[in-house]
Amino acid sequence: MMEAVARQGMVLMGCGKMGSAMLAGWLKGSLSPKAVWVKDPNPSDWLQASGVQINTDLPDAPAVALIAVKPQMMGEALPQMSALGGGDTLVISVAAGTPISKFEDTFGADTPIIRAMPNTPAAVGRGITAIIGNAKVTETHLQLAEDLLSAVGQVVRLESETQMDAVTAVSGSGPAYVFHLIETMAAAGEAEGLSPDLALTLARATVAGAGALAEEAGEGPDQLRVNVTSPNGTTQAALEVLMNEEDGFPVLLRRAIKAAADRSKELSRD
Template identity: 50%
Template sequence: MTHSLDIGGSLLLLGAGKMGGAMLEGWLALGLAPGNVAVLDPHLPAAAAAQLAEAGIAVNPSLAFLGTPAVVLLAIKPQVMEAALPSVAPLFGPDTLAVSIMAGKTIAGIAALLPPRTAIVRAMPNTPAAIGRGITAAVPNGFVTPAQKEAADALLRATGALEWIDDESLIDAVTAVSGSGPAYVFHLVEALAAAGSAAGLPADLAMRLARATVAGSGELLHRSDQPAGTLRQNVTSPGGTTAAALAVLMGEGGLASLMEKAVLAAKKRAGELAS
């Protein structure tokens, strides 16, 4: 394979769980050279570690043998940041870029655990990154050079759409909308399937219908340039069944107010994770 995803050096992935693992999967598929990747995750299941090692990735190598990485992706849980970062901080060189995807953790909080003047990009991706269909919002600190921003851009854009923003204070709301958002959509499938069962359908048929409906609607939205409201109206015959359902969903205390509460709860939690 030609290694087309070039970040000007090596990548160190700190934490190869659901999100870090999904991003790595996407990058390897797009041509990031495995020989330029090291993964540090002391709790990685043996099968996952063996698979990565087989692909040519250094898995939990001794830190003494690691060179200075071009990019360190911080994909650990926010709750372990204080414990985990000091062990990798000595690996940072003056040109090393930290890309954090940790919910809640601020650039200032991350910088306090890394060498002075470290270039940091705080990013918020989502799990459709695994299939190149994620969306990430990212904000750089003042030490990120144009070349480092380019490397971060290449990495993050390889997993889907990318929105650079200037205002770090927006990231907790981004987290609440698109970072956590896939879970809301998957829960919609669960709720629609359960409602189908309650309406008399066999549970397995209800789940197949709900799953295909959400996946198909997502794909239609993806391929269409119509606003979501127009696509909704296209389903809604005047005086028909959809209108009856939407009167409930769009009525008082319906989905919009529930979603607002949910997003605000997620944003509040992101703020709590900062400390």
Template identity: 50%
Template sequence: MIFSRERPFLLVGAGKMGGAMLSGWMAQGIDAAAIVVQDPAPSPEMAALLSRHGIRHVTEVPQGLTAGVVLLAIKPQLMDVVLPGLKPAVGDETLVLSVAAGTPVARFEAAFGPVPIVRAMPNTPAMVGRGITALFPTTRVSAAQRDTVDRLLSAIGTVEWLDSEAQIDLVTAVSGSGPAYVFLLAECLAEAGRKAGLPADLAARLAEATVSGAGELMHRSSEPPATLRRNVTSPNGTTAAALTVLMAEDGLQPLMDAAVAAAARRARELAG
């Protein structure tokens, strides 16, 4: 590992994503004494996690601390406030790892100078060890640093390395924001069931179990989604009737195209 008790892993922001990542690392047995969490007001759940593992919690960077890794898990809108205060903790060999959407490498280089930087885009299924994280490293990232990042983020799901920083905005639109699209699908399916005549609570249970079960089936299967879809579609049957609507020219695909494009556009806007 590229961090230690002497050069700790500084986690800046212990919200949902930062907390999910920290929970995964604790489950992997990472030395809690090599981690420092900076957050002005952690949630009760996060405070309990920190206390349970004996992880050091601070509201400001401790004087004299130089980090091996600085993980930025804060909202992009807070960067102007937070980055200046972190500069004393960032040495020439400190790896800066950011999970903030729409915040380009150039912004971190302006704040910290020519240090190794990795931009990451995880998603919330990391909270249950089923996330996927896309990563873009700058040329200053060493093989050892890349290996550490890979090992850390593999603890909360799958890892994909990107060829260009521009791909981060597209990843944000597909997998970063994607869980919300799936949750909306469950909401819409439940509402359609209610409108068709089912009790609302039953429709919700059916929809949630169907979406989560189909996701698990896709996870465990070696078949692509299109094959799985065809496997449950009998000719002229009920599923085929529904798919005629969903796969029409004005069906689900153009809506998803527009949604992903809107998310990617917003990510670029956040980057300024």
């Protein structure tokens, strides 16, 4: 699939943290910098040294146009790319809260458009991205999007765009929940007599290690939890607090994820 990108080229609109992470992955692979055109108002030193074509005239029919600008910049960015609509160029958006219909207004309903929701661990190649396409998207388009987005982690396909709000709430916003868990674990460790540095080191490594184990183990997270919980031991004492159905993790996370999903729906309507 990437042969088409190498032959026809691709356009990257926006090269901030997410755009840079993806571009670095592509260039680390087999994609030549000469096949990439980047539009960015403030190109970083790394971008300028990468060998890609920056803020020049765009090719007439690139294989892919990937939009990685912030939602508030969309009104300025999209008109610069509208000429790429209506043809064979696949448009991929990683902009949060912007529905496919918004891009169809700019590029036309005959344009294949894929909406993608990555998350911030993409910066270290450990992200996960959910994708969904409009009616013009084919299996070939989806496979091409997967090839490109897998440069920064896993890729999953959705059944409908309505699922994107839940994806935003779980994986899009999810890293912030985990970072807050690390914060609160470290603070609790301090309260029990650990130094701030030691508490943070323990909390950070524990969360990172548990996440890696959850991904690689053949057992589900429920069984992994059971495996580390001795009857009447320290872990059970903690879990009796955390798993309380009145004010523990189950209640708090359901409320938190619902709040994020509801806000995502509101932003999509703005």
